[in-house]
Amino acid sequence: MPDFAPVIGLEVHVQLNTATKMFCACPNRFGDPPNTNVCPVCLGLPGALPVPNAAAIEAAVKAALYLNCSVSSFSKFDRKNYFYPDLPKAYQISQYDLPIGTRGSLEIEVSGTTRRIGITRIHLEEDAGKLVHAPGASLVDLNRAGTPLLEIVSAPEIFSPEEAYAYLSSLRLLMLYLGISNCNMEEGSLRCDANISLRPAGSSTLGTKVEIKNLNSFKGVQKALAFEIKRQSSLLATGTPIVQETRLYDAATDKTLSMRSKEEAHDYRYFPDPDLVPMTFSPEYLARLRDNLPETPQHRAQRFVSAFGLSQYDATVLTSDPALASYFEDTIAAGASPKLAANWIANNLLSALHQTSTSIGACKIRPPQLAALINLVETGTLSSTSAKTVVFPAVFEKGIDPNAVVAEMGLAQVSDTTQIDQWVVDAIRANPDVLDSLRKGKVKAVAKLVGSVMQMSRGKANAALVSQRIAAILKDMHGIEISG
Amino acid sequence: METVREWLNALRTGECSARDAVTTALERIRTVDPQLQAVIAIDPERALAQADTIDRQRAGGEDPGPLAGLPIGIKDVICEKDVECTCASQILKGYRPPYDATVITMLRRAGAIPVARLNMDEFAMGSSTDHSAFAITRNPWDTNRIPGGSSGGSAAAVAARMLPCALGSDTGGSIRQPAALCGVTGLKPTYGRVSRYGLVAYASSLDQIGPLALTVEDIALLLPHLAGHDPHDATSANLPVPNYPAALFQDLRGVRLGVPKEYFIAGLDPAVETAVRSALHLFARNGADCVEISLPHTEYAIATYYIIATAEASSNLARYDGIHYGWRAPESTTLDEVYSHTRRRGFGEEVIRRIILGTYVLSSGYYDAYYLKALKVRTLIRQDFTRAFDTVDAIVTPTSPTPAFALGEKLNDPLQMYLSDIFTVSVNLAGIPGLSVPCGFSPDGLPIGLQILAKPFDEMMLLRVGHAWQQLTDFHLRRPPVCATSFSRPTTHA
Amino acid sequence: MITPETVAYLARLARIELNETDLARFVPPLQEILAYVAKLNELDTSQVEPTAHVLPLTNVSRSDDPLPSLSNAAALQSAPCTDEGCFLVPPVIE
């Protein structure tokens, strides 16, 4: 069987998180009762006119610049004409020949290798409404109609399902860093369609393209593409030509299915929307936006390594979400040591967030509190065990001051040498057999003394100090050397 | 009490209350309209309620606005909140917009009272008002003739003195041509001067709302309450609104009038030519400087217009599909039937013809040859005017090549009907303002209109020339046979 | 020359049901009109920029501030068929 190599292109729709819709002042909000965030404009009522949202345009230009696109000085909106019940005007306001951005790129990393994937175009458009299928009828909800979307089309330069996954992850992270979208696939604020064709390995001519829709997770994209590669390879191996078609991904079976619906001829009859005037972007405006773009995730990770001495791994984990990275930096700013902060966040905090399905934004323990907790441990006021098992969970749950928890629960360690020495002397006196054992070289017998001190102190003695004082007293008062 | 000025005087002096004004207008409609069918619908309760509010305000010493109590007719293509708006189409039967057009908001704020929805060609597509799904409006000067279109209801209602004024819309001449054919005064403002928000779109890059009334003075009184920037219309110009009534105090001395040679062509009715030529003499005798100019691309205007207008219309009218509002064809069980039956039976033939034409000129493979080509010729047509206005202040032409034609005459000959727009469509393509004023009568006693054009946003010049003309003539004050006796006094109610 | 087949195709794109009788009536005037508009080909426009807008306006936009929407009742007040606060349509097969 000859080897076939896939060529993949991805078309991603990113829903912008503006306060209002693309062309009207209705709230751009998810989850309200049907047809309540609607007005004459987004209902497509006769006579209503669109006026573009300045914030959406700016977000689109920023995204184009962040993805290394060229942004031309002139752009415009066009109408894409087709009939569908979720499209009340029977045309979508989109962009055709003069999109906001063209010829950009994005870096991905797959198994240690970094590649640049080209971005063909980025344009701004309005979303359609939603159809709910009921028995014998469909219901149309236009709350989503007219919400702003950024369509980002990759070049056909993705060569494996893993690269597709990496491309989507990278794109999502960049959008999160820009802060222009929630990028929540479940809520549909990030959607993806894939194109895939196969060609004999080494060949440069493209094969017949199949489009896959209904992809609702990054894993789903990867699985659907993997399935298509298998399906198309086995067809090609037997000399069966590939049919150019649209297929739907079925997440339950990880298969793609032919849409088999009548292929209605599509002729979108794009033309410039006469209700909207062109957009122009001056070099000064573009320079100002470019200068104010956020640091990229890669840069931020590098900075974490060089400025804070983190491992590459920790730096990558902490920059995998802009909110998490900022949380980390805020914790340091509140006085925590960078390495300890990185450990606490990457281990304890992330697993607690994960277990409770909480986002970093909704997390009750704020950076100053985490910094305070870290400092309590570092100064010896709090044992690391109590910190992890008692204080952190309480602060995580209630968002209260760690010092208050320590005080309220009486968790402060006893680090007073006089008090500890008294306990040690008492412990030796109460366990005369220990001295005999030690003299015979059974060093492990010390544990009994430690246990006795901890019991006397009800666990509050600073364990490190206890060990240290036991060794000192055994040596000074009994001539027994146990360390070294 | 016929002109806006007369109505406003009566209202201001208290000779007539707002309730009297509305009652008078409604009575005139009841008396005259059965012969003309200019009115699609009236809502007396609503109009009287607004009138009573105004009367209460006035009684309480409040200022109810400069147009307080003035009845106005609204072409059935402009949205009024909760009032059925059909565009004279079956497909919008039952459609009640949940919002007011910006012009309606502005007029109400000034105290004007919309009292009637006026007939038109379906979706403003036509030049005769016999393409209405509901009624054929007749010309008040000869009820066997068309009133012009598409704002035929507006022109006929004003000509027959049912209402002192009305709003129309003009995409290719739809205010000016019926104004000419009915012997009234009509203004198409500069594109962007009056908000289109709430005007049901026919061709968005050409449509403008404008007023029709008996005199230029009346137009000058109304225009300040229509013009101005609207943040709801992205194509609305953000420019100050001049003091239009000030234009009425200027005369013709020193005004340079251009007369385009391309407008005096074969097919121009001799009576129209005679009326326009004598108008030019009168202008010249009164201090204007008349010079021949050339608008060389005039002959391409109709073709350009019908490509651009139908292209935009095919997209603008796609939303009428029986799903979100309006009429749905009964017994359509599949989605496809809802679409294709509703649209086949809900639209009239002229509308279907234009949708198909527009679909064609935008379709893949034909876009460049038709639509893009037309956009380029549009540039040439605009440049003709820009050049002309380097040397003249205004351009004077006939409004329509002929007086009103017989009912149904061009119904089955769409191209002939399109060609009757020859003198008006260029103005929309160029986006400039145009005014039509009465300038004579044909031997059959049919009104003839004179079109005056000016630079973008120079409505002042149109009002100046038009008003000066009406100071020299009385064509605009002559009454059509349907209302041969004047309506001089308001109806007063105890 | 536009053919009945083309007109049928265009009518389909525009979701207008035209039968044979309709086509016979619609085709001739469309042919006549298209023959007329072909006169634009007399002009050389290779050096001419298209005019999509007559006003030299650019960058008209609004600030991202929400305003009240319509009530559900107002949004649906003219709909031919509704259910559960939605527009109701015959089943859409995907």
Ligand SMILES: [Mg+2]
């Ligand atoms: Mg798209």
Ligand SMILES: [Zn+2]
């Ligand atoms: Zn809205």
